[in-house]
Amino acid sequence: xxxxxxxxxxxVSGIRGSTLIVNLxxxxxxxxxxxxxxxxxxxxxxxxxxxxxxxxxx
Numbered sequence: 001x002x003x004x005x006x007x008x009x010x011x012v013s014g015i016r017g018s019t020l021i022v023n024l025x026x027x028x029x030x031x032x033x034x035x036x037x038x039x040x041x042x043x044x045x046x047x048x049x050x051x052x053x054x055x056x057x058x
Contacts, residue, residue, distance in 0.1 A: 018049050 012023040022038060024031040044056070 020045060020049060
């Protein structure tokens, strides 16, 4: 069963230099489910890491 609380099992992410680091759950299923949530926001996050200064709401 899916639960939104699963992402809390490995809720660690960070930025080191210009690298985004995301810690995913250890199980393949958990990793897949977390990536389904993260991937849609990833392009925007990477733009910000590259220095895009536009507003996030625009």
